[in-house]
Structures are given as C-alpha cells and as structure tokens.
Amino acid sequence: MxxxxxxxxxxxxxxxxxxxxxxxxxxxxxxxxxxxxxxxxxxxKPVDEVKIIIQPAGYVSDPVKNQVVFQNKYRLVISNLDGTEERVSVQVYSWKELLDLIEKIHIRAKSTEEAWRLWDQIKP
Ligand SMILES: [Zn+2]
Structure with missing residues (x-):
C-alpha cells in the first residue's frame, strides 16, 4: 500500500x-x-479517495488532412491511489461537462468504494 x-x-x-x-x-x-x-x-496513510485523471479524447483520424476527432473533448479516468484499479469513461465530455461529472463522482463520494458505486450508477 x-x-x-x-x-x-x-x-x-x-x-x-x-x-x-x-x-x-x-x-x-x-x-x-x-x-x-x-x-x-x-x-x-492517504485519505480514502479516488485519483482523478483528465485524459484528452482527441485523436488524428486522417494524418494526411490532419483531421482530428473529439477535439477539446475529454474522458474521465478514476483510479485507486495505488493505481491497481481504474475506470475510464465510455463517453467524451467538454471541459464544463467534465467538471460537472467530477463533482458528481469525486466530490460526493466519501470513499473509494462509494466512488465505484456512483460510477456504476452514472455509467459515464
Ligand atoms: Zn533543509
């Protein structure tokens, strides 16, 4: 640990x-x-909370035309502090939407277990 x-x-x-x-x-x-x-x-011991990672969702779909999909969109990743368990959002979010999602999961959860439970309910 x-x-x-x-x-x-x-x-x-x-x-x-x-x-x-x-x-x-x-x-x-x-x-x-x-x-x-x-x-x-x-x-x-650290407090019992999940770690938040903001992962850019964008990728280059056409290298020749330099076209990008999901420009300025993000996926939310949460993990336990040891990094042995994590969840990655299926959906992509704008910065503002992402902050709302972080508030729903990270701010409300009082423990790592509760964060997993909220994540499974919201299915981001
Ligand atoms: Zn010193």
Whole structure:
C-alpha cells in the first residue's frame, strides 16, 4: 500500500514522497532541496479517495488532412491511489461537462468504494 512519507530537516524544511510503505529508503530521499539530512520521517496513510485523471479524447483520424476527432473533448479516468484499479469513461465530455461529472463522482463520494458505486450508477 502506498503511503505518504513526511520528512523534515532541522532547518524547518519539509517534503513529501508517495511510496509503498515497505519500499527501501534511497539515500537521496532523506536530503531536502537545500542539502540538509532529514531528522524525522513519519509515514501516514492517504485519505480514502479516488485519483482523478483528465485524459484528452482527441485523436488524428486522417494524418494526411490532419483531421482530428473529439477535439477539446475529454474522458474521465478514476483510479485507486495505488493505481491497481481504474475506470475510464465510455463517453467524451467538454471541459464544463467534465467538471460537472467530477463533482458528481469525486466530490460526493466519501470513499473509494462509494466512488465505484456512483460510477456504476452514472455509467459515464
Ligand atoms: Zn533543509
């Protein structure tokens, strides 16, 4: 399971990595961008929400004439934070429609399970 690795150095700099909880720490992980070594590392579970990906739906249908299908249209992709499960919308949406859809699914869902349930109801 991926978790947040929260580092802090003695100079008050903090930085965050999103890694598997059991992954081995690399030497560069514990150095802040100013070159100080971390003095603390805390690992914390992420909230139970889905990740949102906005995928451009357009593709070149005729390379010679440079014709594009679904110009300025998008598909919505949601996945769990580990990226092991995802859903891709069948329909394509304008930017405004996409934001409405994100609100319906991501904002209303209180958990990953609820997001899958809403997705299955809406069938985007
Ligand atoms: Zn520092």
């Amino acid at each position: 991926k978790v947040y690795w929260l580092y802090q150095c003695d100079y008050g700099h903090s930085w965050i990595l999103f890694r598997d909880e059991q992954e081995l720490e690399r030497s560069e992980d514990k150095i802040c961008s100013f070159g100080h070594e971390a003095v603390t590392l805390r690992k914390r």
